[in-house]
Amino acid sequence: LTNTQPEDSLPKYVRINTLKSDLTTVKKAFDAKYKFQCMDLQDFSPQCLCEILQPQTVIEDPHIPNVLMFPPGTDLHTQPLYMNGSIILQDKASCFPAHVLSPPPGSMVIDCCAAPGNKTTHLAAILNNKGKVYAFDKDPKRLDILKKMVGKAGVTCVVPRCLDFLRTDPQDTQFKDVEYILVDPSCSGSGMLQRTDENSTTSVERLQQLSKFQISILKHALRFPAVRRVVYSTCSIHEMENEQVVQEVFSQVSDRFEIGHVMPHWPMRGLDTYQHGAMCVRMSPDKTLTNGFFVACFERRNELSNKKS
C-alpha cells in the first residue's frame, strides 16, 4: 500500500500557538488577504470543505480548537507569525493526539517519542505552560530540533532528554506523578502523502518489526504507576501498526485499562473487524483531507468500580 496523492493537494493546516497568540490576533494579521469562515460539525465532509475552501478563504476547524485550514498550496513559511512561533504549520491529523490526551494544566506528562516536537509544543500549549512535559527521544539530532522548536514556541514546561524510553524505570520517583503519556513511536509513515519522487512501500517483515517495537513501547508506557491516560498514535495506514497493536496490548492490560471512545463525532473510525476498532479514529486524504493517521486511547479503569465487579 502506498499513499501517492501529491502532498500539496491537501489544505494547509495551521495550529495557533496559544502560548504566543490567539485567534483574534491571527485573524487580524490575515484579515487583508483572507476571509475567515466557521464550519458546523455536521457539515464536515471532504466535498463540503472543498466547496468552502476557495482561494483567499480560511476555515476554522470544527474538531480541534485553534486549528485553521488554508487553501491547498498556501505557503506560510515567510509569514511573520510563523517566523516568531505564533503559528505552527502542522497537519490537522497530527494535532489529534495531544488534543485527545488533553492533560489539564498542572499535570505531569511524558511525550515518549517526542522529536521533532510538534506534539510536545501542542501539549505545552494545552497545559498553558503549567505542569511538566518530559520530552524523550533517543535521536540526539532530532532532539536538537525539538529544543529549537520549544524555544521558538515560548514553551517553558518541557524537559527534553535524549534517551531510549524503553530504558526508563517507571518506578523512578521522578515519574511518580505522571498521569498522561503520549506514545507516537516510529512507524512506516505510510499515511504521509508522498512527494512524487518517493517510493514508500513497506515490506511485511518491516511492518512486523515496527509492530513489535510499537507494542513494547506502548506496554512500557502503561507500566507507569500513576498513569491515567495513554494516547497511542501513528501516521501509518497499516492495521498491523494500528488496530492490531491496540488489540495485542489491550489483551495484556485489560484488567487495568479500557479503550476510550476517541472523539465520538469524528466520522472515520478504526477498522471494525477489531474489537475496539470503532473506539479509535483514523484519518485519510480522501475521507478527511488530512494525512493518513491513527489514534487510540487507553484509560485506567476506575479502581472503585473494579472492586465492585
Ligand code: SAM
Ligand atoms: N511526536 C513527534 C512529533 O509530533 O513531532 C514525532 C515522533 S516520530 C513519529 C518517532 C520518534 O521516536 C523519532 O524521533 C525517533 O527518534 C523516536 N524513537 C524511536 N524509538 C525510541 C525509543 N525507544 N525511545 C525514545 N524515542 C524513540
